[in-house]
Amino acid sequence: MELHDVWFVLIAVLWIGYFFLEGFDFGVGILTKLLARDRVEKRVLINTIGPVWDGNEVWLLTAGGATFAAFPEWYATLFSGFYLPLLIILVCLIVRGVAFEYRAKRSEEHWQRNWETAIFWTSLIPAFLWGVAFGNIVRGVKIDRNFEYVGNFWDLLNVYSILGGLVTLTLFTFHGAVFVGLKTVGDIRERSRKLALKVGLATAVLALVFLIWTQIDSGDGASLAALIVAVVALVGALAMVNGGREGWAFILSGITIVAAVAMLFLSLFPDVMPSSLSADWSLTVTNASSSQYTLKIMTWCAVIATPIVLLYQSWTYWVFRKRIGTHHIAVDVSH
Template identity: 55%
Template sequence: MDLPVIWFVAIAILWTGYFVLEGFDFGVGVLLPVVGRDNVDRRVVINSIGPVWDGNEVWLITAVGAMFAAFPAWYASMLSGLYLPMLLILLALIVRGVAFEYRGKVDSDRWRAAWDKAIVVGSLLPAVLWGVVFGNVVRGLQVDADQIVVGGLSDLVNPYSLLGGLTTLALFTLHGAVFLTLKTDGPVRRRARTAALRTAVATVPLLVLFVAWTQVAHGGGWTAPLAALAAGALVVGVLLAARGREGWSFTATATSIAAATALLFGALFPDVLPSTIDPAHSLTVWNAASAPYTLTVVSWVTLVALPVVIGYQAWSYWVFRRRVTREHIEPAPAYGGQGGAHASVRLPAARSEPPVPPIAG
């Protein structure tokens, strides 16, 4: 078996899972002030992803960890060459996580409003920057003969990567809006459906242009079906959302994200980090891979641990499959509050509030 190729495919699958699952988290965060008109609605929005958002981030940790174990040269060159956007992504994820935890700690509208803004910024920045990062990875960086990225920040700002950033922002926002129509009810659901249809006006042409550019400039014959699937699934998802077929619409937008991610990795292969200085300096799945013994050991560990992680996450999604509505939000004081019409959730949703057993029905 060609273990480097197998691990390249495995890492592509991990990144695909991350973008599909964390993508709707980012979209929900971006849409928080749009679909949440008051504190109760915003609590509904936050609680829709409350039980799963931190579990979704495990896919990122696993993907980066797999890169470190299987392709240390790729890990080192990519993270050093894209240091600033990766640092901004990390800081944004930290701020967003803190915002979820601290939003309900003080019984104050100003306090909650400040953390709501942090949720929006902490969702918007990664949604844009992941597109910029992978746009530059597929396009290539200035990798020299020593496998060191020598380019500066200005090299990361180019039309292709900027289009990638706009595309991921729009696509994740649409994915999040469709998720809210599937996971909530009442006014939040209606506003989310409107947001999905309005976002689609920009998302569809952006994705079509991005996948077409990727296919023409970097793809091959076997990646063309992936480009077509990414664009076609998105169009179908929008049509299904307009007809109120929320479950199938979410499946279609998830398929579009998965196909677009597969297209990026397919266009990248057999390189893992192309060099714009000289193709001979490019990192490939073979010259960037760990030793065969290391790949063998990591493979056995993964075969044991990965099914457990996937099984646990699937179970958590099943447990928290019910819709979240305003009726699940009851008036109660926040931490240290003295009463008043402030929302405290009855479902074990957002970790920013003390969990209570779920309501049946």
């Protein structure tokens, strides 16, 4: 296996890690409107991800940086062609981070309510747009002989990509509901389980259509295996939620995300960004990659840095592993 193939796999792993971790972050943010009944419950939901949300976003930074260094042509075409949706995602992530930090800085109800509204929308919009973006990457976009995107914003809003956006939106919401059930006690835990079942059923329908469509268009044996794993894991997650086994449900909902995203990358390889105008103009792991010397240096950096990142992030989850409930929220910060 060539180094550019290795880095395609590593970038896929980074995106899988990001969607696995940030997926339930987005889901919890969305649930602040769908699940929480009052200010105290909203605080409980926010506190379930408070210690980890910023660490989860490190995976996105690493994935973007790795793409820039390992596949500069891919990075350039992607970020120029998808400039507006990626800018919207970036703005949402910035506002979302500010909302988490500033919400409790003042006790006025309107102040906290406005920041909570910001958390909801800046979780929902990226959850949808990431699916739209990856749907277009897999489906192919208008790339010319110079490897430049020559379409427009409206070309990105097609049936396949919008379906992909709905899949990520519902899947992340389901993942978040399962996470809330895992991290809370009391009535909110029971309601999160009931909501997870409803969202999970909608997710199953949308995901099945989207993944089968992907398999028919560009799949192979490996992607078919990933599709089967995703479907079985999602069904298993729903069964575990129904049985009140939140730990297993979370593992299986995570496996669903891992398998589904892996299927997209398996369907994509060896392209990194197919051209819908001509297969000869597609960006591949070969024509979009950096030099072998650059890839060698990056590989050594990854070997050294990756275990450190995994260790400190695992430690964070271990420290903040306990469940929380409304009785843990002090009165003076719940107004």
